[in-house]
Amino acid sequence: MDDDRFRLLVQGVLDYGIFMLDTEGRVASWNAGAERIEGYAAEEIIGRHFSVFYPAEDVAAGKPVRELEIAVAEGRLEDEGWRLRKDGTRFWADVVITALYDERGELRGFGKVTRDVTERRAAEAALRESEERFRLLVQSVQDYAIFMLDTGGCIASWNAGAERIKGYAAEEIIGRHFSVFYPAEDVAAGKPVRELEIAVAEGRLEDEGWRLRKDGTRFWANVVITALYDEQGRLHGFGKVTRDMTERRNAEQALRERRRLVGHLVEAQEVERRRIAWDVHDESIQSMVAVGMRLQLLASRLPEPHASAVSGLDESVSAAIGRLRGLVSRLRPPELDRHGLVEAVSAYVEEVAGRWGLAHSVQDDLTAEPSPEAAITVYRICQEALSNVHRHARATRVAVSLSTVDNGTLVRITDDGIGTAGGDAGAGHFGLVEMHERAEAAHGWLSVRSAPGEGTAVEFWLPLLPDVPELEP
Ligand SMILES: Nc1ncnc2c1ncn2[C@@H]1O[C@H](COP(=O)(O)OP(=O)(O)OP(=O)(O)O)[C@@H](O)[C@H]1O
Ligand SMILES: [Mg+2]
The missing domain is CATH 3.30.565.10 (Histidine kinase-like ATPase, C-terminal domain)
Structure with a gap:
């Protein structure tokens, strides 16, 4: 590319301020990007010292001059920091200064490339802030133990819930292996290590079981282990969320026990009702039916008015049998068995x-x-x-x-x-x-x-x- 076209290219670039300084640091050329970012037209700025771009405190501290010295000493210098626009407002600049030499090796000046990265910086700050807020949230959660393990299973972070549930303060537990939370028999059976292996193989693992508090007491835990990967897909460690389910488990057991008892009671009641129903049916009703038949026989043989009196007795007995049958069927509905x-x-x-x-x-x-x-x-x-x-x-x-x-x-x-x-x-x-x-x-x-x-x-x-x-x- 010949010099003219190269000059045109540089001049047209809008996203970067690209300009030259002479050996003293005075602006020697200017492009469209520099005008857009810094606000000066070429004729306003050419010939002026580049320290006008620096905030007063940087100028007072000799920063512009020092940056040129470093560029001379090391060939180039990169810096991020506040710079001034023509109207006095600040922008966050990414600056590269390169020392330029001619064929004879003599310093001819400096090339300077400036980018306005204010927005990127704001986005980064916002991200940092939201990460910070998220970290605070996680740290202050009380109901869940939320913590990280490194790839080897050693504890890397700790939150308030973990301290509450497990009883360890952060400084006591960070760096120790998470198998301290498992009962000895689980550790002997290799369970902690196996859980990490499953989390790696399947992405996550959920488990319920006994875990140990610092004081050696046990609690019934619901545990979720998630494998964490960085942007390059490398295993970074594990996230672990643990809940103390002891109370819920006790409540569930109490409920189960209550159901079992009520179940027994209801069953015993039915058995008893059935037994009474059978007894009433087999003994009382049968013998009353027999009594009824005798009364009928007797009535047919007796003269009046005795026959009517005995028939009346027979009717009472039949009515009583009817009521007893009703009782039996309420105690043990016969249709249920039959139909x-x-x-x-x-x-x-x-x-x-x-x-x-x-x-x-x-x-x-x-x-x-x-x-x-x-x-x-x-x-x-x-x-x-x-x-x-x-x-x-x-x-x-x-x-x-x-x-x-x-x-x-x-x-x-x-x-x-x-x-x-x-x-x-x-x-x-x-x-x-x-x-x-x-x-x-x-x-x-x-x-x-x-x-x-x-x-x-x-x-x-x-x-x-x-x-x-x-x-x-
Ligand atoms: N079908 C219904 N229509 C209107 N009110 C009802 C009905 N079923 C229940 N109730 C009301 O709910 C109350 C509780 O019913 P529940 O069966 O527990 O007790 P109860 O019938 O009063 O006594 P028990 O069943 O122990 O002999 C009743 O007292 C009644 O006020
Ligand atoms: Mg009722």
């Missing part, structure tokens, strides 16, 4: 709603028959819900629907009554409590929805298969 759930519920609704003068319907959308235990639970909850409709709702109709949803049996009992007041019915009211407990003991749920004047909907769901019992660690 299945829908028939049993239908028969019950038919009987009681008819007696109470309620319009009624039973909708059957079951596609799977629930287990005998679940069927009993459904039946009992329906009984209790219907008795509530009768006693409290002042309804004109009641509807029961059964369907198979989500691998379970969903049952809805709705009335068009006054609605429940909501909240706790208080002492001496066990119906709703028992309904909830029965549903939960069967690993399902129950909810009561009601708005004043809009009736009540009791809805519950029981799984078709009881949960697989959770493994105890």
Whole structure:
């Protein structure tokens, strides 16, 4: 390229201020970029000393002159710092000064390339600030232990939550290997190292288990380890987030235990009811039937008025048998054993709603028959819900629907009554409590929805298969 074209190129560049200084540091040439960045036109600045670009304090400290000296001594000099525009405003400049020599090796002056990097600097500062804020956030989090491990598993950072949960202060623990958090048997089994290997292989690892506090006590931890990579894709270390789940675990265990107990109770109650039902059926009813037959026989042989008196006795016995049969079927609905759930519920609704003068319907959308235990639970909850409709709702109709949803049996009992007041019915009211407990003991749920004047909907769901019992660690 000849000199002219080269000169044109340099002059046209807008993004860089490119200009020459003579050996004394006076501006000897100027380009469009320099005019744009520094604000001087060529004729205003050529011949002036380049220290006009420096803030007063830098000039007082001799910085412009020193920069030329360094450029002479070392060939070039690079600097970042504040510079002044013509209007006195500052910009953050990236400056390179190069010493220029002629063929004979004599210093001819300096080339100077200046870039305005104010925006880049602002962006970097913003990034630094947001990183700083993020660091503060992480450090102050109390509920989670959040810390870093280096590639070898030694602790590299620590936060307030880690101190709270594990009991170590930052200065006690940083630099130590994270296997100190694991019980001896886990360390012996190589678990800490294996967890890091899995995190590397799969990106992350989640684990629940016992961990040690500084004082040697154990807590039940939920742990997530994430492998951290730098921009070049090299493993940089690990992020570790640990939660103390001891309380939640205790609460879950208490709940499981409660369910187990309620389950036993409900089962014992059913067994007892069945036994009483059988006893009443096999002994009381059978012998009363026999008594009835004898009375009929006797009446046919006796003269009046004795025959009528004995017939009257026979009628009383029959009425008593009818009431006992009703008791037996409430204790142990025979339809449940013989015909299945829908028939049993239908028969019950038919009987009681008819007696109470309620319009009624039973909708059957079951596609799977629930287990005998679940069927009993459904039946009992329906009984209790219907008795509530009768006693409290002042309804004109009641509807029961059964369907198979989500691998379970969903049952809805709705009335068009006054609605429940909501909240706790208080002492001496066990119906709703028992309904909830029965549903939960069967690993399902129950909810009561009601708005004043809009009736009540009791809805519950029981799984078709009881949960697989959770493994105890
Ligand atoms: N279908 C309903 N319509 C209107 N109110 C209802 C209905 N079901 C329940 N309630 C209200 O909710 C309260 C609590 O019901 P729950 O079955 O727990 O107790 P209870 O029926 O009063 O007594 P218990 O069932 O122990 O004999 C009832 O007292 C009643 O006020
Ligand atoms: Mg009740």
